[in-house]
Amino acid sequence: MGDVAMTVPVIRAFAQQYPKVKITMVSRPFFQPFFDGIPNLTFFAFDEKVKHKGFLGLVRLFRELDSLKIDAFVDLHNVLRSQVVRTLFRLTGKKVVAVDKGRAEKKALTRPENKMFKPLMTMFERHCQVFEALGFTLDVSNPIFPEKAVLSDEILKIIGNPNQKLIGIAPFAQYESKVYPLDLMQEVIAKLAGNPEQTILLFGGGKKEAEILDSMAKPYKNVVNMAGKIKFTQELQLISNLDVMLSMDSGNAHIAAMLGVKVITLWGATHPYAGFSPFNQPIENALVADRNLFPKLPTSVYGNKKVAGYEDAMRTIVPEEIVAKF
Secondary structure (H helix, E strand, C coil), X not given: CHHHHHHHHHHHHHHHHCCCCCEEEXXXXXXXXXXCCCCCEEEEECCCCCCCXXXXXXXXXXXXXXXXXXXXXXXCCCCHHHHHHXXXXXXXXXXXXXXXXXXXXXXXXXXXXXXXXXXXXXXXXXXXXXXXXXXXCCCCCCCCCCXXXXXXXXXXXXXXXXXXXXXXXXXXXXXXXXXXXXXXXXXXXHHHHCCCCEEEEECCCCHHHHHHHHHHHCCCCCEEECXXXXXXXXXXXXXXXXXXXXXXXCHXXXXXXXXXXXXXXXXXXXXXXXXXXXXXXXXXXXXXXXXXXXXXXXXXXXXXXXXXXXXXXXXXXXXXXXXXXX
């Protein structure tokens, strides 16, 4: 989800700066709402389970895209499936460019010994490079974000007074090493809920996460668990109305950022230096674990590697430090 959300600011900038160029965005149907409202963009649904499954399905995808008479194929994902499709386009003589993910640099940043600890190029800069290779220079320094969505009566009934300061908190991530300890997150929520002029909205997915969020929200009148209560498109509308989002290194951070919302991120095994910091957010809003106590950090680009003795690294980010960012 985060990978797709990170493409949105760059594609939006491209559509604004080159209004005569038609864009066909290929992605899973679930992500179509990310691209709503972008001019000159047509969304093409990638059916990974049936129509476009396997090699023959990718050939079918290529043929369907080729029938649109496209002039160039831009691969912003650079994985096996997109590599197959772009190779087929290259064989037909079409212009093809792909994002350089900087895998060697990221490996140097995350290795335990002889670590090259320095900021790497952001994914947004890497995406801009892809379009520049086609001759389209992009400027994302002064982004234009979509207007806040008008909230439906259904959402307003759940969240209460929309004129309160709306704070979103997304306390989960795909990997445990990126999740702030829930007992400390409960302290953060308690401190924020102490201000009656603020409404705290908790975001998550799945039955287990929803149950945890229910227990975290229960003690407070101005804390609302949104998990499972609204559809994904409604969730995007609600996030666009937030004053600030507190998130792990996860998709929610990138969704909020692509909508122009202030984002505070918490980093455990991963680090913003790898290039995945949310779009247009100051580095001061990225709170990282203490590298003096845990010098091997970051231990992973995506958080999928566990390192013995580093389970409590995120406990070095104290709740008071987080709350001060609001």
